[in-house]
Amino acid sequence: MRAGRFAWGTGRVAWGVGLAAVVVSLGVGVGWAVRDTTPPELWLEAPARVAAGEPFEVFVSASKPVTFVLRYGDERIERVAEELRATLVALAGRAVLQVDAVDGTGAGALLAREIDGRRRPEPRLEAPAVLEAGDPLVAWVRLDPSTAAASLAEVRSLTLTLDGEPLPLLARPDGWVALRGVALDAAPGTWALTLRLVDEFGPLEPVDWPIEVRSNPRPVDELNVPAGTLALVTPAAREEEAAVLAAALARVPPEPRWAEPFLLPVEGRDTSGFGDPRRYAPGGNVSYHLGADIAAPTGTPILATNDGIVRVAGFYPIKGGWVVLDHGQRLTSHHFHLAHIDVAVGDVVVRGDVIGQVGSTGLSTGPHLHWEMRVDGVPTDPMAWIGQRYPLVVRP
Ligand SMILES: [Zn+2]
CATH class of the missing domain: 2.60.40.10 (Immunoglobulins)
Structure with a gap:
């Protein structure tokens, strides 16, 4: 007990000193508590979407010095600092970026953010x-x-x-x-x-x-078209047909009207190849054959090679019975020398519809269909389109 009383006495003395110490330490302690015992605050700057496999930057800052631990996939970065800047390589898919921060007192904070790693198109x-x-x-x-x-x-x-x-x-x-x-x-x-x-x-x-x-490798065909037939080709006739063609091509929209493969408009014998250079008369100019000629008896039905809208339907001096179909996507099909036309300008035709009949009208020496497939008005090999939605020409 004495010891206890003594102790108490001492204790009293000690208490007096202790009180002052407590007051002092309280004074220090208030400031210290604001800086050091409240958990650190964290701010994170990181993109929500990143390109998978490519580097991206993250920036983390804390309200006071901390030990940062940043985790992202297999990546782990530990650093004592108030700010942390890191370059990471983006993972594919959604991955969590996590930042732990612990201060000197052991108070901690944690931030996590999901980052969407998008694959770049190939x-x-x-x-x-x-x-x-x-x-x-x-x-x-x-x-x-x-x-x-x-x-x-x-x-x-x-x-x-x-x-x-x-x-x-x-x-x-x-x-x-x-x-x-x-x-x-x-x-x-x-x-x-x-x-x-x-x-x-x-x-x-x-x-x-x-x-x-x-370049076009074909040899020149020497045709001996009778003078009477060639007389059809006058400047006025050329101009008239060129104007009709230009007006028709100008109306073709960029979007396709077709979804199915193209079909052969007439079953028959391929008598003259597309692109053959030719002279209509000895000593004349070389011109190219802009379509495929398919020989068939007069009256043979001609089918629409694909869905489209009729842009030209009429009889002209050189092309004879002439039908132009607008298939959209700057593509047109052209049919010459028809004996009979079964469609009118503005008609909507479906692949396989009869548009006319084979004949030998205009600059022609026998019943056949002259058939062209033009892209932006540029003639392309019609046979390349048969059975195709879009022809992919393979040449050795
Ligand atoms: Zn022809």
Whole structure:
């Protein structure tokens, strides 16, 4: 007990000193508690969507010095600081970025953010490597099919150029398609097809695709068309038909009207090839045969090669009975020398509908169908279209 009393006495003394000490330490303690014993506050700057496989920046700051531990996938960064700046490589898919911060007293804070790692599209260009004058040029752009659309970066723009000139690119269910004709008098050379894609993260590396273009290799056909028949070709007749053609082509919209493969309009004998250079009379100028001739008896029905709208339907001096179908996407089909026309301008036709009958009207020496397939008015090989939605010409 004595010891206890003594102790108490001492204690009393000690208490007096202790009280002052407590007051002092309280004074220090208030300030210290605000800085050090409340949990640190954290701020995080990180993108919500990132390009998978590519670096991105994160920035974390705390209200006071802390030990940061940043985790993202297998990545772990630990640092004592008030700020942390890090460059991370984006994971594919949704992944959590987590930041722990602990101060000197053991008070901690935690922030977590989900980051959506979007795969960048991998565009593939499908186009011919070699083309001849008169071939249709079809180029497809497809995105990597192994990539689920849900995790793909948003495509902002897609442009295809041919020697620097933009080619209209049309969205179809199975990709984007561009269509051009190689003119029959095209000079040989290399055409540069270039695809540029910009997604939400910026432009991708352009895809370059060179196309070797060969000139028309066919020998000149010497035709001996009777002078009486050739007399049909007058400047006035040419001008009239050219004006009708230009007006028809001007109305063809960029969107296709067809969905099915093209069909042969007449069953018959292929008598004259597309693109053959020819002289109508000895010593005359060489001109190209802009269509395919299919010989068939007069009256044989001619079928619409695909869905379309009738833009020309009438009888003209050189082309004779002439029907032009507008298939959309700058594509038209042309039929000459008809004996009879079964459609009128403005009619909507469905693939396989009868549009007229084979004849030998106009500049013709026997019953046949002269059939053209033109892209932007440029004649392309009609046979390349048979059984195809878009012909992909393969030349060795
Ligand atoms: Zn012909």
